[in-house]
């Protein structure tokens with residue numbers, strides 16, 4: 001499938017059900033470049049991820065254990081990824097009128113034993129993160145390595161979906177609507193998590209991306 005066919009399919013599924021999961025969605029060369037980059041970054045580029053501004057370190061540790069590194073345009077792989085994400089944004093805005101404005105994303109590394117307990121990526125009314133995008137950079141991920149992403153309905157304890165963090169798989173969902181979690185990984189698990197935001201300037205604050 002071409003990028004534009006992939007973008008169309010994601011738009012159609014997000015419109016119909018609020019989420020989309022596609023294997024081999026990311027072009028192989030792009031996914032390979034990102035996988036090479038994330039594995040070659042020096043460890044000091046990664047930092048323990050947080051869960052919102054004022055949360056105590058101890059509480060964060062109980063909720064998530066991954067380490068992250070924000071992606072920017074300064075590397076070839078980062079630039080290519082941001083271009084691809086921009087193409088997806090334009091397609092989604094054209095078809096769904098979501099008004100997506102800016103995009104932020106980071107690499108994440110889950111070491112064996114790391115997890116991310118059930119959470120939402122955005123809270124209603126805050127109008128910040130609208131759409132979550134996750135992609136995986138692990139070639140050959142056997143079932144025994146765990147680390148699956150579980151996506152739950154807005155209310156309810158039975159997952160709608162269980163996603164294996166396999167190379168090239170892309171997951172997109174409405175950030176405010178789907179609680180989700182990452183089960184403990186039994187091997188090094190590399191991914192990218194990103195969020196499209198709407199322009200939240202107004203209410204006296206200047207949006208940094210405006």
Ligand SMILES: O=C(O)CCC(=O)C(=O)O
Pocket residue numbers: 108116121134148149180181182191193
């Ligand atoms: O890596 C994943 O499968 C999901 C990560 C996630 O939920 C997040 O970073 O907010």
Ligand SMILES: [Fe+2]
Pocket residue numbers: 119120121180
């Ligand atoms: Fe999340």
